[in-house]
Amino acid sequence: MELYIDTANLDEIKQAHDLGVLDGVTTNPTLIAKEGVDYGKRLADICKIVSGPVSAEVISTKFDGMMAEGESHAKIAPNIVVKLPCTVDGLKACRAMADRGVRTNLTLCFQPLQALMVAKAGAFLVSPFIGRLDDISQDGMQLIRDIRTIFDNYGLKTKILAASIRHTTHLLQCALAGADVATCPFSVIKQCMSHPLTDAGLEKFLADYKKAFG
DSSP states (O other): OEEEEEOOOHHHHHHHHHTTOOOEEEOOHHHHHHHTSOHHHHHHHHHHHOOSOEEEEOOOOSHHHHHHHHHHHHTTOTTEEEEEESSHHHHHHHHHHHHTTOOEEEEEEOSHHHHHHHHHTTOSEEEEBHHHHHHTTOOHHHHHHHHHHHHHHHTOOOEEEEBOOOSHHHHHHHHHHTOSEEEEOHHHHHHTTOOHHHHHHHHHHHHHHHHHHO
C-alpha cells in the first residue's frame, strides 16, 4: 500500500519524506488556506520535495472552470495530479483530462457507484472518505471493501486512495482491505512506529547495558 501525507505544511512533508516511506502528497484548499500562502507557489514547493504524485484540487464546481484550473495546475510540475469532485461536472472533466493525458484524483467519494463511474471515465485515483462516513454512523471501511470488490471484478485500474483517515486503526484496516493508497496526517504516520512495549524494551536494553558496562 502506498502512503501519502495529507497536508500542505512543508515541514511535515520534509519530515515524512526523510522517513523514507512517503509516496505522495494530497492537498486541498482548506489545508493550503491554513498555511496562508499562494496556492500555486505552495504546490510548486511541495513538488520540489516529493517526486511522487501531488494532488492539486480545483475550486470550480462547473466543467469549464475545472478544465481551466486543472490545466493551470498541471503546468506546475509533471507529478501534479488534478483533484476533481465526484460530481457530474467532475466526471465530465475527468474524462476530458484523461483524454489529454492529465492524471486526476476524484475526491469526496462516499458511495461505490461514484467510484465505478470515475474509474470508467479514466481517473488515476479515487478518494473514498472513511472518517466522514464514520462521523455519521456509517461504516467507512465497508466503502473501501466494496470498491475493491468492484474494481477487482472488472479489472479497473483506478487506484483506491483511502482518505479522511483519523488514526492508525483506519490505516491498518485499509491495508487489510486492499486499498492501493492511504493518505493521512503526519501524526498518524509517526504513530505507526509507536508501541509501549517497544519503548519499554528499549529502555530495559539500555539500562542493562549501562549496568553491565557503565
